[in-house]
Amino acid sequence: MLMLAGNNLQGKIPSSIGNLSDSLEWLWLRENQISGPIPPEIGNLKSLSRLYMDYNLITGNIPPTISNLQSLVHLSFAHNKLSGQILDTIGNLVKLNSLKLDGNNISGRIPASIGRCTQLQILNLAHNSLEGNIPSEIFKISSLSEELDLSHNYLSGGVPAEVGNLINVNKISISNNRLSGNIPSTLGQCVVLEYLDISHNNLSGKIPQFLTSLSSLQNLNLSFNNFDGAVPGGGIFNNTGAVSVEGNHDLCTSIPTGGIPLCSTQVDRKGKQNSSALVLRIVMPAVSAVLLILSCIATIYWRKRMQENPHLQEFSEHMKKISYEDIVRATDRYSPANLIGSGSFGVVYKGSLRLQEDQVAIKIFSLNNYGANRSFIAECEALRNARHRNLVKIITSCSSVDSNGADFKALVFQYMPNGNLEMWLHPEDLEHGEKHILTLSRRINIGLDVAFALDYLHNQCASPLIHCDLKPSNILLDLDMVAYVTDFGLARFVLTTSNVQEGDSTSLACLKGSIGYIPPEYGMSAEISTKGDVYSFGVLLLQMITGRSPTDKNFSDGASLHEFVRRAFPDNICDVVDQTMLEDDSNAQEVIKNCVIPLVRIGLSCSMTSPKERPDMGQVSTEILRIKHVASRMYVR
Known part of the structure; x- marks a missing residue:
């Protein structure tokens, strides 16, 4: 075995890895800072049974030669920067017990060939860009017992009836997709199911009564779908803390429950609606004729606009x-x-x-x-x-x-229910005295999410893109506090010799950023560049650490957030950090030394006056990932 996990290893995996002993069974490279692609020569290690490369910065596609490793039992490429598609040949790995590809940017469809991996106990493809229907073959893998997680993708279609074959599974999460249709009745056959999350989809119909009979079920999330009718009673539904049904506007309940109307109220409402039906039947034909004419006019106008x-x-x-x-x-x-x-x-x-x-x-x-x-x-x-x-x-x-x-x-x-980062950094600005607390761990995760997004835009996107308006109000947070970069209204593509066209320009004309986050060179009519986004990110990171806005009234007469932090760095950094993020950490001094100071160093280097002195976002994300690993080992909250 070769176990090199958590050693801060950097650089690319050499192709010579394929020259290791062909009897090697365990290869652990997880929790490092390894970058670059997975060399195809890894397919030479045909005795491997465990291959862990998760929590690195690996890019590129999963090499087809992985399918040569037919002795693999555990395979994890999770939490990297992999792209491309999952190849059909993944189905050749018939001995797999666990397959974890979550937290990448893998696209395309889920190959039905995974159904040939009949010994799988864990299948996690969450947080990618997968699309299309969920293959029914996935739900025929009756060995799945620990986890099936396909959440946070772009999957569509219905939930296959074959889900009833998962009689041994403890956890199913297919949330945050575009699934539609009803909950299949066969789901009731999953009698040992403990966790079911199908939230944030387009599912409809009644909430099935059989969910009350799943005695092992401990957590049920049906929120933000299109379910209607009465919420069942009994079983898990008697434990309000274990069930979430919010965001289903046509649901009702026979027992008074906060946020859900009584069913009798909805019946009365429908009765009033029926009394208006006769009038509508008379009026609608005339209205329809008028709308048809207007629709034709709008269509002609729309086609003209499309041509333009x-x-x-x-x-x-x-x-x-x-x-x-x-x-x-x-x-x-x-x-x-x-x-x-x-x-x-x-x-x-x-x-x-x-x-x-x-x-x-x-x-x-x-x-x-x-x-x-x-x-x-x-x-x-x-x-x-x-x-x-x-x-x-x-x-x-x-x-x-x-x-x-x-x-x-x-x-x-x-819609992002946790609002934007601005609301969390400056809760005193909110109405109703609402209080938000951002722990240091969450701040690190948010910083890493934003860094990954910018690294993708600058270095991995097909047409490199400059955001041009990065600031806390343009960072949205979902229910799990995962950060999303938004508002591309000022975005500009990086022009290269391959995509430049007559009339294209990288000039600053009409560019409007946000005061405090605009890099100083833009004020001197310099061309926009990815280094401008790096500057904005540096200011954002310093704001997250200090809790101070770059437009704070104390920063005037040439003073800046960068200068304010630089003067205190590193010996007096405790004087400028936001103390609320350290309130629950008993080992605050060690946390400051190993997590906060390295974060501040990144923020300062990113917000340097000269663009040439600022790092690339790939380097930034690598360093923040390292800090995240350190914080995790220190149990930072």
């Missing part, structure tokens, strides 16, 4: 099209209660679309504001070319006309 903006057509082809009326309904006619943010180019509402019953965030562009139309186009272009687990996921778009015939543009995103 062909990139919008390409962008919308992959998405469900929605109308202006859909947006009006989703926001309850732009109700102030649904307003969650505003900016230079528009406003953001939360709401629910008919075809997407879980809550969404709807960004409506104020096209009368200079640059708003360009901002919409920039976001469309950026989101069409970039997909990463830490970039906000777009659901659909609307480019139409409003009720007055004026241009109307909107983008629809997944």
